[in-house]
Amino acid sequence: MALTSQILELIRISSTDLPADVENAIQEATKREEVGSSAATVLQTIEENIKLARKETTAMCQDTGSLVFYIDYPECGNERIYRESILDAVREATNLKYLRPNTVEPLSGKNSGDNIGRNAPYLHFHQWDKDYVRIRFMQKGGGCENCGAQYRLPDSTLNAGRDIKGVRKAIIDAVFQAQGQGCAPAILGISIGGDRAVSYTYAKEQLFRKIGERNPDKEIAEFEVELCKELNTMGIGPMGFGGKTTILDVLVGIQPRHPASFFVSISYMCWACRRRTLTIKGNEVEYD
Amino acid sequence: MIKLKTPISEADIRKLKVGDQVLLSGIIVTARDAAHKLMYEDRPTFIDEYLKDGAIYHCGPVVSQDSSSGEWSFISSGPTTSAREEPYQAKVIEDYKVRAVIGKGGMGDKTCKGLMHTGAVYLHAVGGAGALTAERVKKVLTVFKLEEFGSPEAFWVIEVEDFPCVVTMDSHGGSLHKEIADKSYEKMKLLIG
Ligand code: SF4
Numbered sequence: 421m422a423l424t425s426q427i428l429e430l431i432r433i434s435s436t437d438l439p440a441d442v443e444n445a446i447q448e449a450t451k452r453e454e455v456g457s458s459a460a461t462v463l464q465t466i467e468e469n470i471k472l473a474r475k476e477t478t479a480m481c482q483d484t485g486s487l488v489f490y491i492d493y494p495e496c497g498n499e500r501i502y503r504e505s506i507l508d509a510v511r512e513a514t515n516l517k518y519l520r521p522n523t524v525e526p527l528s529g530k531n532s533g534d535n536i537g538r539n540a541p542y543l544h545f546h547q548w549d550k551d552y553v554r555i556r557f558m559q560k561g562g563g564c565e566n567c568g569a570q571y572r573l574p575d576s577t578l579n580a581g582r583d584i585k586g587v588r589k590a591i592i593d594a595v596f597q598a599q600g601q602g603c604a605p606a607i608l609g610i611s612i613g614g615d616r617a618v619s620y621t622y623a624k625e626q627l628f629r630k631i632g633e634r635n636p637d638k639e640i641a642e643f644e645v646e647l648c649k650e651l652n653t654m655g656i657g658p659m660g661f662g663g664k665t666t667i668l669d670v671l672v673g674i675q676p677r678h679p680a681s682f683f684v685s686i687s688y689m690c691w692a693c694r695r696r697t698l699t700i701k702g703n704e705v706e707y708d
Numbered sequence: 709m710i711k712l713k714t715p716i717s718e719a720d721i722r723k724l725k726v727g728d729q730v731l732l733s734g735i736i737v738t739a740r741d742a743a744h745k746l747m748y749e750d751r752p753t754f755i756d757e758y759l760k761d762g763a764i765y766h767c768g769p770v771v772s773q774d775s776s777s778g779e780w781s782f783i784s785s786g787p788t789t790s791a792r793e794e795p796y797q798a799k800v801i802e803d804y805k806v807r808a809v810i811g812k813g814g815m816g817d818k819t820c821k822g823l824m825h826t827g828a829v830y831l832h833a834v835g836g837a838g839a840l841t842a843e844r845v846k847k848v849l850t851v852f853k854l855e856e857f858g859s860p861e862a863f864w865v866i867e868v869e870d871f872p873c874v875v876t877m878d879s880h881g882g883s884l885h886k887e888i889a890d891k892s893y894e895k896m897k898l899l900i901g
Contacts, residue, residue, distance in 0.1 A: 465872050468840055473838075483788070661888070
Protein backbone atom coordinates (compact mmCIF):
# COMPACT_ATOMS: atom_id res chain seq x y z
CA MET A 421 0.00 0.00 0.00
CA ALA A 422 2.72 2.41 1.04
CA LEU A 423 4.67 1.50 -2.07
CA THR A 424 1.63 2.10 -4.30
CA SER A 425 1.10 5.57 -2.90
CA GLN A 426 4.79 6.37 -3.23
CA ILE A 427 4.67 5.39 -6.90
CA LEU A 428 1.45 7.33 -7.39
CA GLU A 429 3.24 10.37 -6.00
CA LEU A 430 6.13 9.72 -8.40
CA ILE A 431 3.67 9.75 -11.32
CA ARG A 432 1.92 12.87 -10.02
CA ILE A 433 5.17 14.81 -9.73
CA SER A 434 6.35 13.63 -13.13
CA SER A 435 3.17 14.55 -14.98
CA THR A 436 2.61 17.93 -13.36
CA ASP A 437 6.00 19.26 -12.28
CA LEU A 438 8.75 19.58 -14.90
CA PRO A 439 12.27 18.89 -13.50
CA ALA A 440 14.23 22.02 -12.59
CA ASP A 441 17.11 21.33 -14.98
CA VAL A 442 14.74 21.24 -17.96
CA GLU A 443 12.84 24.31 -16.84
CA ASN A 444 16.11 26.22 -16.41
CA ALA A 445 17.27 25.24 -19.87
CA ILE A 446 13.98 26.50 -21.33
CA GLN A 447 14.34 29.79 -19.45
CA GLU A 448 17.87 30.20 -20.80
CA ALA A 449 16.58 29.51 -24.29
CA THR A 450 13.90 32.18 -23.93
CA LYS A 451 16.55 34.76 -23.11
CA ARG A 452 18.45 33.96 -26.29
CA GLU A 453 15.50 34.52 -28.65
CA GLU A 454 14.68 37.90 -30.11
CA VAL A 455 12.13 39.78 -28.01
CA GLY A 456 8.68 39.63 -29.59
CA SER A 457 9.55 36.85 -32.05
CA SER A 458 7.28 33.81 -32.37
CA ALA A 459 10.07 31.71 -30.87
CA ALA A 460 10.21 33.92 -27.77
CA THR A 461 6.43 33.98 -27.41
CA VAL A 462 6.19 30.21 -27.68
CA LEU A 463 8.89 29.68 -25.06
CA GLN A 464 7.18 32.14 -22.73
CA THR A 465 3.89 30.30 -23.20
CA ILE A 466 5.66 27.04 -22.38
CA GLU A 467 7.13 28.60 -19.23
CA GLU A 468 3.70 29.83 -18.19
CA ASN A 469 2.26 26.41 -18.87
CA ILE A 470 4.90 24.71 -16.72
CA LYS A 471 4.14 27.00 -13.78
CA LEU A 472 0.39 26.61 -14.16
CA ALA A 473 0.57 22.80 -14.28
CA ARG A 474 2.69 22.75 -11.14
CA LYS A 475 0.41 25.15 -9.29
CA GLU A 476 -2.82 23.41 -10.27
CA THR A 477 -1.43 19.86 -10.21
CA THR A 478 -2.65 19.18 -13.74
CA ALA A 479 -0.91 17.29 -16.51
CA MET A 480 1.44 19.80 -18.21
CA CYS A 481 0.73 18.17 -21.57
CA GLN A 482 -2.47 16.33 -22.49
CA ASP A 483 -0.35 13.61 -24.07
CA THR A 484 0.81 11.99 -20.87
CA GLY A 485 2.89 9.62 -22.95
CA SER A 486 3.89 5.97 -22.91
CA LEU A 487 4.94 4.96 -19.43
CA VAL A 488 8.40 3.57 -18.81
CA PHE A 489 9.67 2.30 -15.46
CA TYR A 490 13.20 1.21 -14.58
CA ILE A 491 13.26 -0.58 -11.26
CA ASP A 492 16.54 -1.33 -9.48
CA TYR A 493 15.97 -3.39 -6.36
CA PRO A 494 18.14 -5.05 -3.70
CA GLU A 495 18.76 -8.75 -3.35
CA CYS A 496 15.98 -9.31 -0.83
CA GLY A 497 13.43 -7.61 -3.14
CA ASN A 498 10.48 -9.18 -4.92
CA GLU A 499 9.55 -8.27 -8.48
CA ARG A 500 5.91 -9.21 -8.07
CA ILE A 501 5.36 -6.62 -5.33
CA TYR A 502 6.86 -3.84 -7.44
CA ARG A 503 4.88 -4.90 -10.48
CA GLU A 504 1.55 -4.99 -8.65
CA SER A 505 2.20 -1.68 -6.91
CA ILE A 506 3.12 0.00 -10.18
CA LEU A 507 0.02 -1.29 -11.97
CA ASP A 508 -2.21 -0.15 -9.10
CA ALA A 509 -0.56 3.26 -9.05
CA VAL A 510 -0.96 3.63 -12.83
CA ARG A 511 -4.67 2.75 -12.60
CA GLU A 512 -5.18 5.27 -9.85
CA ALA A 513 -3.15 7.96 -11.63
CA THR A 514 -5.39 7.46 -14.68
CA ASN A 515 -8.50 7.84 -12.49
CA LEU A 516 -7.07 11.02 -11.02
CA LYS A 517 -6.33 12.40 -14.54
CA TYR A 518 -2.59 12.64 -13.98
CA LEU A 519 -2.53 10.27 -16.96
CA ARG A 520 -4.73 10.18 -20.04
CA PRO A 521 -5.80 6.68 -21.14
CA ASN A 522 -3.13 6.20 -23.79
CA THR A 523 -2.96 2.47 -24.29
CA VAL A 524 -4.79 1.19 -27.36
CA GLU A 525 -4.95 -2.13 -29.18
CA PRO A 526 -2.64 -1.79 -32.18
CA LEU A 527 -5.09 -2.92 -34.84
CA SER A 528 -8.57 -2.13 -33.55
CA GLY A 529 -7.48 1.08 -31.78
CA LYS A 530 -9.56 0.06 -28.76
CA ASN A 531 -8.48 1.86 -25.61
CA SER A 532 -7.86 -0.27 -22.51
CA GLY A 533 -9.00 2.74 -20.47
CA ASP A 534 -6.50 2.26 -17.64
CA ASN A 535 -3.12 2.44 -19.39
CA ILE A 536 -2.48 -1.24 -18.83
CA GLY A 537 -1.72 -3.95 -21.37
CA ARG A 538 1.18 -6.10 -22.55
CA ASN A 539 4.38 -4.09 -22.05
CA ALA A 540 2.28 -1.15 -20.94
CA PRO A 541 3.56 0.27 -18.77
CA TYR A 542 6.97 -0.93 -19.87
CA LEU A 543 8.74 -2.36 -16.81
CA HIS A 544 12.46 -2.90 -16.74
CA PHE A 545 13.65 -4.81 -13.66
CA HIS A 546 17.20 -4.96 -12.48
CA GLN A 547 18.47 -6.48 -9.26
CA TRP A 548 21.50 -4.66 -7.95
CA ASP A 549 23.88 -5.00 -5.04
CA LYS A 550 22.84 -1.81 -3.29
CA ASP A 551 20.60 -1.90 -0.22
CA TYR A 552 17.94 0.48 -1.52
CA VAL A 553 15.30 0.65 -4.22
CA ARG A 554 15.41 3.09 -7.10
CA ILE A 555 12.45 3.52 -9.42
CA ARG A 556 13.01 5.71 -12.45
CA PHE A 557 9.92 6.78 -14.37
CA MET A 558 9.56 8.40 -17.77
CA GLN A 559 6.55 9.60 -19.79
CA LYS A 560 7.39 9.53 -23.45
CA GLY A 561 5.07 11.58 -25.67
CA GLY A 562 3.80 10.07 -28.91
CA GLY A 563 4.59 13.07 -31.12
CA CYS A 564 8.25 13.13 -30.13
CA GLU A 565 8.58 9.34 -30.15
CA ASN A 566 7.57 9.49 -33.82
CA CYS A 567 10.65 11.65 -34.44
CA GLY A 568 13.03 8.96 -33.19
CA ALA A 569 15.25 7.30 -35.78
CA GLN A 570 17.77 4.53 -36.22
CA TYR A 571 20.64 4.59 -38.72
CA ARG A 572 22.75 1.71 -39.92
CA LEU A 573 26.21 2.86 -40.80
CA PRO A 574 27.65 3.17 -43.34
CA ASP A 575 24.81 5.18 -44.87
CA SER A 576 25.54 6.06 -48.48
CA THR A 577 22.79 8.68 -48.93
CA LEU A 578 24.30 10.70 -46.09
CA ASN A 579 27.83 9.71 -46.97
CA ALA A 580 28.16 8.67 -43.33
CA GLY A 581 30.87 6.17 -42.44
CA ARG A 582 31.51 4.00 -39.41
CA ASP A 583 33.11 6.60 -37.21
CA ILE A 584 32.17 9.55 -35.05
CA LYS A 585 31.84 11.76 -38.15
CA GLY A 586 29.28 9.35 -39.54
CA VAL A 587 27.42 9.35 -36.23
CA ARG A 588 27.33 13.14 -36.35
CA LYS A 589 25.82 13.17 -39.83
CA ALA A 590 23.11 10.71 -38.84
CA ILE A 591 22.08 12.84 -35.86
CA ILE A 592 22.02 16.05 -37.90
CA ASP A 593 19.81 14.32 -40.47
CA ALA A 594 17.40 13.10 -37.77
CA VAL A 595 17.01 16.60 -36.37
CA PHE A 596 16.40 17.99 -39.85
CA GLN A 597 13.76 15.31 -40.55
CA ALA A 598 12.03 16.04 -37.25
CA GLN A 599 11.68 19.81 -37.90
CA GLY A 600 9.27 21.08 -35.23
CA GLN A 601 7.09 17.94 -35.20
CA GLY A 602 8.38 16.65 -31.86
CA CYS A 603 7.59 19.83 -29.92
CA ALA A 604 11.07 21.30 -30.01
CA PRO A 605 13.11 22.47 -28.18
CA ALA A 606 14.07 18.87 -27.60
CA ILE A 607 16.60 16.72 -25.80
CA LEU A 608 18.31 13.94 -27.75
CA GLY A 609 19.11 10.57 -26.22
CA ILE A 610 21.65 8.82 -28.45
CA SER A 611 23.04 5.32 -28.49
CA ILE A 612 26.09 4.34 -30.47
CA GLY A 613 26.42 0.55 -30.77
CA GLY A 614 24.28 -2.38 -29.65
CA ASP A 615 21.86 -4.42 -31.73
CA ARG A 616 18.72 -2.78 -33.10
CA ALA A 617 16.58 -3.34 -30.01
CA VAL A 618 19.18 -2.57 -27.37
CA SER A 619 20.33 0.47 -29.31
CA TYR A 620 16.89 2.10 -29.14
CA THR A 621 16.43 1.16 -25.50
CA TYR A 622 19.79 2.56 -24.47
CA ALA A 623 19.16 5.78 -26.41
CA LYS A 624 15.97 6.32 -24.45
CA GLU A 625 17.65 5.47 -21.15
CA GLN A 626 20.09 8.36 -21.73
CA LEU A 627 17.11 10.70 -21.28
CA PHE A 628 17.18 9.97 -17.54
CA ARG A 629 20.41 12.01 -17.39
CA LYS A 630 20.05 15.61 -16.35
CA ILE A 631 20.71 18.38 -18.83
CA GLY A 632 24.42 19.12 -18.79
CA GLU A 633 25.32 15.74 -17.26
CA ARG A 634 28.18 14.85 -19.57
CA ASN A 635 29.32 11.41 -20.65
CA PRO A 636 32.32 10.36 -18.49
CA ASP A 637 34.39 9.79 -21.64
CA LYS A 638 36.02 13.12 -22.39
CA GLU A 639 35.86 12.81 -26.16
CA ILE A 640 32.21 11.84 -26.14
CA ALA A 641 31.48 14.66 -23.71
CA GLU A 642 33.06 17.17 -26.10
CA PHE A 643 31.13 15.67 -28.99
CA GLU A 644 27.85 16.19 -27.08
CA VAL A 645 28.55 19.86 -26.45
CA GLU A 646 29.83 20.63 -29.94
CA LEU A 647 27.02 18.83 -31.72
CA CYS A 648 24.36 20.60 -29.64
CA LYS A 649 25.81 23.94 -30.75
CA GLU A 650 25.90 22.87 -34.39
CA LEU A 651 22.31 21.60 -34.34
CA ASN A 652 21.16 24.95 -33.05
CA THR A 653 22.64 26.72 -36.07
CA MET A 654 20.02 24.99 -38.25
CA GLY A 655 17.40 27.55 -37.29
CA ILE A 656 14.46 25.17 -36.82
CA GLY A 657 13.64 26.66 -33.43
CA PRO A 658 10.86 26.10 -30.90
CA MET A 659 7.89 24.32 -32.56
CA GLY A 660 9.76 24.70 -35.85
CA PHE A 661 8.93 28.43 -36.02
CA GLY A 662 12.56 29.35 -36.59
CA GLY A 663 14.90 30.49 -33.85
CA LYS A 664 18.09 29.85 -31.96
CA THR A 665 17.12 26.86 -29.83
CA THR A 666 16.05 23.59 -31.40
CA ILE A 667 17.95 21.26 -29.07
CA LEU A 668 18.47 21.75 -25.34
CA ASP A 669 21.07 19.01 -24.95
CA VAL A 670 22.56 15.93 -26.59
CA LEU A 671 23.10 12.93 -24.31
CA VAL A 672 25.17 10.15 -25.83
CA GLY A 673 25.69 6.61 -24.54
CA ILE A 674 28.06 4.09 -26.07
CA GLN A 675 27.95 0.30 -25.90
CA PRO A 676 29.73 -2.47 -27.78
CA ARG A 677 28.43 -3.63 -31.14
CA HIS A 678 28.69 -6.74 -33.26
CA PRO A 679 31.64 -6.33 -35.66
CA ALA A 680 29.25 -6.48 -38.62
CA SER A 681 26.72 -3.91 -37.34
CA PHE A 682 26.95 -0.24 -36.52
CA PHE A 683 23.70 1.29 -35.28
CA VAL A 684 23.07 4.83 -34.16
CA SER A 685 19.72 5.43 -32.48
CA ILE A 686 18.13 8.71 -31.63
CA SER A 687 15.40 9.06 -29.04
CA TYR A 688 13.81 12.47 -29.46
CA MET A 689 12.35 13.97 -26.28
CA CYS A 690 10.08 17.01 -26.43
CA TRP A 691 10.46 19.99 -24.10
CA ALA A 692 7.97 18.24 -21.77
CA CYS A 693 10.76 15.94 -20.62
CA ARG A 694 8.95 14.11 -17.88
CA ARG A 695 11.23 11.83 -15.93
CA ARG A 696 11.51 11.44 -12.19
CA THR A 697 13.28 9.13 -9.75
CA LEU A 698 12.01 7.65 -6.50
CA THR A 699 14.51 6.20 -4.00
CA ILE A 700 13.42 4.21 -0.99
CA LYS A 701 16.02 3.44 1.64
CA GLY A 702 14.44 2.02 4.80
CA ASN A 703 12.09 4.76 5.93
CA GLU A 704 13.70 7.44 3.81
CA VAL A 705 11.79 8.25 0.68
CA GLU A 706 13.17 10.70 -1.83
CA TYR A 707 11.86 12.12 -5.10
CA ASP A 708 14.17 13.72 -7.61
CA MET B 709 -0.64 40.36 -31.11
CA ILE B 710 -3.79 40.17 -33.24
CA LYS B 711 -7.12 39.44 -31.55
CA LEU B 712 -9.57 37.29 -33.49
CA LYS B 713 -13.03 36.16 -32.53
CA THR B 714 -15.24 33.55 -34.18
CA PRO B 715 -17.27 33.87 -36.38
CA ILE B 716 -14.47 35.28 -38.52
CA SER B 717 -15.08 36.92 -41.90
CA GLU B 718 -13.18 35.92 -45.01
CA ALA B 719 -11.90 39.50 -45.29
CA ASP B 720 -10.30 39.31 -41.84
CA ILE B 721 -8.70 35.98 -42.66
CA ARG B 722 -7.24 37.31 -45.91
CA LYS B 723 -5.44 40.01 -43.91
CA LEU B 724 -3.44 37.47 -41.92
CA LYS B 725 0.13 36.64 -42.94
CA VAL B 726 2.56 33.88 -41.98
CA GLY B 727 4.27 34.79 -38.71
CA ASP B 728 1.37 36.78 -37.24
CA GLN B 729 0.78 36.05 -33.58
CA VAL B 730 -2.88 35.63 -32.75
CA LEU B 731 -5.09 35.40 -29.66
CA LEU B 732 -8.26 33.58 -30.64
CA SER B 733 -11.58 33.82 -28.79
CA GLY B 734 -15.06 32.44 -29.40
CA ILE B 735 -16.48 29.03 -30.25
CA ILE B 736 -14.25 26.34 -31.73
CA VAL B 737 -14.70 22.60 -32.33
CA THR B 738 -12.22 19.81 -31.62
CA ALA B 739 -11.87 17.16 -34.31
CA ARG B 740 -9.31 14.42 -34.79
CA ASP B 741 -9.04 11.42 -37.08
CA ALA B 742 -12.46 9.79 -36.57
CA ALA B 743 -14.25 13.14 -36.79
CA HIS B 744 -12.43 14.14 -39.99
CA LYS B 745 -13.11 10.81 -41.62
CA LEU B 746 -16.80 11.19 -40.81
CA MET B 747 -17.00 14.77 -42.12
CA TYR B 748 -15.16 13.79 -45.26
CA GLU B 749 -17.13 10.66 -46.05
CA ASP B 750 -20.66 11.43 -44.83
CA ARG B 751 -20.81 15.20 -44.54
CA PRO B 752 -23.12 15.22 -41.51
CA THR B 753 -24.95 18.48 -40.78
CA PHE B 754 -25.12 18.43 -36.98
CA ILE B 755 -21.88 20.42 -36.72
CA ASP B 756 -22.59 23.02 -39.45
CA GLU B 757 -23.72 25.84 -37.20
CA TYR B 758 -20.52 25.67 -35.14
CA LEU B 759 -18.10 25.33 -38.02
CA LYS B 760 -19.36 27.99 -40.43
CA ASP B 761 -16.84 30.85 -40.25
CA GLY B 762 -15.43 29.04 -37.24
CA ALA B 763 -12.40 26.97 -36.30
CA ILE B 764 -11.46 23.31 -36.10
CA TYR B 765 -9.02 22.35 -33.37
CA HIS B 766 -6.88 19.20 -33.72
CA CYS B 767 -6.95 18.13 -30.12
CA GLY B 768 -7.65 15.06 -27.98
CA PRO B 769 -8.28 16.57 -24.58
CA VAL B 770 -8.12 15.17 -21.07
CA VAL B 771 -11.66 15.88 -19.84
CA SER B 772 -13.53 15.59 -16.59
CA GLN B 773 -17.23 15.48 -15.81
CA ASP B 774 -18.73 16.92 -12.66
CA SER B 775 -20.55 14.04 -11.02
CA SER B 776 -23.48 16.10 -9.76
CA SER B 777 -24.08 18.70 -12.49
CA GLY B 778 -22.91 16.51 -15.37
CA GLU B 779 -20.94 19.46 -16.77
CA TRP B 780 -17.75 18.79 -18.66
CA SER B 781 -14.47 20.62 -18.32
CA PHE B 782 -11.11 20.46 -20.09
CA ILE B 783 -8.15 19.57 -17.90
CA SER B 784 -5.36 19.44 -20.44
CA SER B 785 -5.86 20.24 -24.09
CA GLY B 786 -2.87 21.11 -26.23
CA PRO B 787 -2.82 20.48 -30.00
CA THR B 788 -2.15 17.12 -31.62
CA THR B 789 -0.20 16.48 -34.85
CA SER B 790 -2.19 17.87 -37.78
CA ALA B 791 -0.51 15.95 -40.59
CA ARG B 792 -2.83 12.99 -40.03
CA GLU B 793 -5.79 15.03 -41.31
CA GLU B 794 -4.04 16.01 -44.53
CA PRO B 795 -6.15 13.74 -46.75
CA TYR B 796 -9.41 15.22 -45.42
CA GLN B 797 -8.70 18.79 -44.45
CA ALA B 798 -9.10 20.77 -47.68
CA LYS B 799 -12.50 19.24 -48.43
CA VAL B 800 -13.72 19.71 -44.86
CA ILE B 801 -12.67 23.36 -44.91
CA GLU B 802 -14.54 23.94 -48.13
CA ASP B 803 -17.67 21.94 -47.27
CA TYR B 804 -18.15 23.58 -43.90
CA LYS B 805 -16.67 27.02 -44.68
CA VAL B 806 -14.16 26.75 -41.87
CA ARG B 807 -11.92 29.81 -41.45
CA ALA B 808 -9.18 28.43 -39.23
CA VAL B 809 -7.56 25.10 -38.53
CA ILE B 810 -5.64 24.92 -35.26
CA GLY B 811 -3.07 22.22 -34.59
CA LYS B 812 0.62 21.52 -34.49
CA GLY B 813 3.31 20.57 -36.96
CA GLY B 814 1.68 22.21 -39.98
CA MET B 815 0.06 20.58 -43.01
CA GLY B 816 0.87 19.81 -46.62
CA ASP B 817 0.28 21.15 -50.11
CA LYS B 818 -3.28 19.96 -50.46
CA THR B 819 -4.35 21.83 -47.34
CA CYS B 820 -2.29 24.84 -48.40
CA LYS B 821 -4.31 25.04 -51.62
CA GLY B 822 -7.54 24.51 -49.71
CA LEU B 823 -6.72 27.44 -47.43
CA MET B 824 -6.17 29.68 -50.45
CA HIS B 825 -9.32 28.50 -52.18
CA THR B 826 -11.75 28.84 -49.27
CA GLY B 827 -10.06 31.70 -47.46
CA ALA B 828 -8.79 30.10 -44.28
CA VAL B 829 -5.59 29.91 -42.23
CA TYR B 830 -3.64 27.34 -40.27
CA LEU B 831 -2.97 28.43 -36.73
CA HIS B 832 -0.16 26.67 -34.89
CA ALA B 833 -0.85 26.30 -31.17
CA VAL B 834 1.88 25.70 -28.61
CA GLY B 835 2.57 21.97 -28.61
CA GLY B 836 2.49 20.47 -25.16
CA ALA B 837 1.00 23.51 -23.46
CA GLY B 838 -1.93 21.42 -22.29
CA ALA B 839 -2.48 23.06 -18.92
CA LEU B 840 -2.40 26.60 -20.25
CA THR B 841 -4.66 25.92 -23.20
CA ALA B 842 -7.18 24.20 -20.89
CA GLU B 843 -7.22 27.32 -18.78
CA ARG B 844 -8.18 29.31 -21.89
CA VAL B 845 -11.13 26.98 -22.49
CA LYS B 846 -13.86 28.86 -20.69
CA LYS B 847 -16.75 26.55 -21.31
CA VAL B 848 -17.67 23.22 -22.88
CA LEU B 849 -20.90 23.96 -24.75
CA THR B 850 -21.73 20.52 -26.08
CA VAL B 851 -20.23 17.32 -27.38
CA PHE B 852 -21.08 15.07 -30.33
CA LYS B 853 -20.17 11.41 -30.94
CA LEU B 854 -18.78 10.96 -27.46
CA GLU B 855 -20.11 7.40 -27.05
CA GLU B 856 -19.13 6.27 -30.49
CA PHE B 857 -15.65 7.81 -30.80
CA GLY B 858 -14.50 8.05 -27.17
CA SER B 859 -13.45 11.27 -25.50
CA PRO B 860 -10.21 12.14 -27.35
CA GLU B 861 -11.89 11.70 -30.76
CA ALA B 862 -15.26 13.31 -30.07
CA PHE B 863 -16.42 16.69 -31.43
CA TRP B 864 -16.13 18.99 -28.41
CA VAL B 865 -17.74 22.38 -28.96
CA ILE B 866 -15.92 24.78 -26.67
CA GLU B 867 -15.65 28.45 -25.97
CA VAL B 868 -12.11 29.80 -25.71
CA GLU B 869 -10.63 33.11 -24.69
CA ASP B 870 -7.25 34.45 -25.79
CA PHE B 871 -6.07 31.13 -27.11
CA PRO B 872 -2.43 31.71 -28.22
CA CYS B 873 -1.40 30.70 -31.76
CA VAL B 874 0.84 31.69 -34.63
CA VAL B 875 -0.26 31.82 -38.29
CA THR B 876 2.06 29.33 -39.97
CA MET B 877 0.03 28.87 -43.18
CA ASP B 878 -1.95 31.76 -44.61
CA SER B 879 -4.61 32.13 -47.31
CA HIS B 880 -2.08 33.37 -49.88
CA GLY B 881 -0.06 30.19 -50.17
CA GLY B 882 2.52 31.11 -47.54
CA SER B 883 3.83 28.37 -45.25
CA LEU B 884 6.33 28.91 -42.46
CA HIS B 885 6.88 25.14 -42.39
CA LYS B 886 8.08 25.14 -45.99
CA GLU B 887 10.27 28.18 -45.38
CA ILE B 888 11.95 26.68 -42.32
CA ALA B 889 12.39 23.29 -43.97
CA ASP B 890 14.13 24.94 -46.94
CA LYS B 891 16.37 27.12 -44.79
CA SER B 892 17.34 24.32 -42.43
CA TYR B 893 18.09 22.09 -45.42
CA GLU B 894 20.67 24.63 -46.59
CA LYS B 895 22.20 24.75 -43.09
CA MET B 896 22.29 20.98 -42.94
CA LYS B 897 24.17 20.84 -46.23
CA LEU B 898 26.73 23.24 -44.78
CA LEU B 899 27.14 21.07 -41.70
CA ILE B 900 27.44 17.67 -43.34
CA GLY B 901 28.96 18.73 -46.62
S1 SF4 C 1 5.57 15.77 -28.25
FE1 SF4 C 1 5.64 16.07 -26.03
S2 SF4 C 1 4.98 18.16 -25.63
FE2 SF4 C 1 4.38 17.62 -27.72
S3 SF4 C 1 2.28 16.91 -27.54
FE3 SF4 C 1 3.60 15.12 -27.44
S4 SF4 C 1 4.04 14.78 -25.25
FE4 SF4 C 1 3.18 16.83 -25.47
